[in-house]
Amino acid sequence: MTAGRKPLIAGNWKMNLNHLEAIATVQKLAFALNDKDFDRADVAVLPPYTDLRSVQTLVDGDKLRILYGAQDLSSYDGGAYTGEISGAMLAKLGCTFVTIGHSERRQYHREDDELVNGKVLAAYRHSLTPILCVGEGLEVRRSGGHVAHSVAQLEGALRKVTAEQAASIVLAYEPVWAIGTGEVATPADAQEVCGALRSRLAELYDGEVAAAVRILYGGSVKSDNIAGIMAQPDVDGALVGGASLDAAEFARICRFGETSG
Numbered sequence: 001m002t003a004g005r006k007p008l009i010a011g012n013w014k015m016n017l018n019h020l021e022a023i024a025t026v027q028k029l030a031f032a033l034n035d036k037d038f039d040r041a042d043v044a045v046l047p048p049y050t051d052l053r054s055v056q057t058l059v060d061g062d063k064l065r066i067l068y069g070a071q072d073l074s075s076y077d078g079g080a081y082t083g084e085i086s087g088a089m090l091a092k093l094g095c096t097f098v099t100i101g102h103s104e105r106r107q108y109h110r111e112d113d114e115l116v117n118g119k120v121l122a123a124y125r126h127s128l129t130p131i132l133c134v135g136e137g138l139e140v141r142r143s144g145g146h147v148a149h150s151v152a153q154l155e156g157a158l159r160k161v162t163a164e165q166a167a168s169i170v171l172a173y174e175p176v177w178a179i180g181t182g183e184v185a186t187p188a189d190a191q192e193v194c195g196a197l198r199s200r201l202a203e204l205y206d207g208e209v210a211a212a213v214r215i216l217y218g219g220s221v222k223s224d225n226i227a228g229i230m231a232q233p234d235v236d237g238a239l240v241g242g243a244s245l246d247a248a249e250f251a252r253i254c255r256f257g258e259t260s261g
């Protein structure tokens with residue numbers, strides 16, 4: 001965490017919580033957090049598509065400071081693409097963010113850097129902020145190629161992305177071996193790759209862009225390990241999976257593990 005970049009804690013619900021459960025969870029989260037918490041960090045939830053309209057209605061109706069977004073989008077803007085959801089549709093639902101290139105999309109849906117790049121460009125066409133995920137698997141980590149792998153994914157995703165667009169992107173470094181496994185990377189592991197991603201942004205664009213971009217860590221983040229992660233200079237928040245499904249625990253994470261708001 002470095003002064004000048006507001007931390008972001010985003011809860012990726014993955015394929016969990018229906019629209020009724022979504023309303024209850026967001027209500028509990030809003031109740032658990034106060035203005036001081038929202039002044040200190042941006043808080044976002046990333047529910048399944050089918051929950052978004054309910055979340056929008058609740059957030060707008062109760063004027064909540066909770067941000068929200070989707071877990072994916074189509075690289076196309078509309079038309080005969082059965083099953084796809086466009087950036088325009090997400091924008092209409094008031095989404096701020098859209099997750100792109102999550103390792104589960106790369107692994108189970110064979111998304112490659114070219115498709116991820118197409119989705120990043122689609123997000124910008126509709127004024128959505130991408131949360132671009134990168135990160136290595138266990139084999140790559142064991143062979144010591146984790147920095148090169150994550151940086152290459154970053155480069156692949158940012159083709160044709162302008163400096164102005166890049167300055168607003170959110171990156172998430174998620175080592176695949178730490179997702180849902182209880183195996184959390186050490187704060188130093190997180191800093192090593194997040195620092196390398198920021199350095200590469202400075203080379204691809206300039207120092208100003210690199211200094212503006214928020215870089216999150218994701219992988220088994222909980223209220224009892226968030227503080228060490230947030231203490232790293234190039235880590236500006238967390239992308240939280242399993243622990244974001246419990247509103248009380250997620251609220252503790254949004255406070256970086258501290259007990260009072």
Ligand SMILES: O=C[C@H](O)COP(=O)(O)O
Binds near residue numbers: 012240241
């Ligand atoms: O997007 C979130 C990550 O995949 C982390 O998931 P996790 O916190 O359940 O390990």
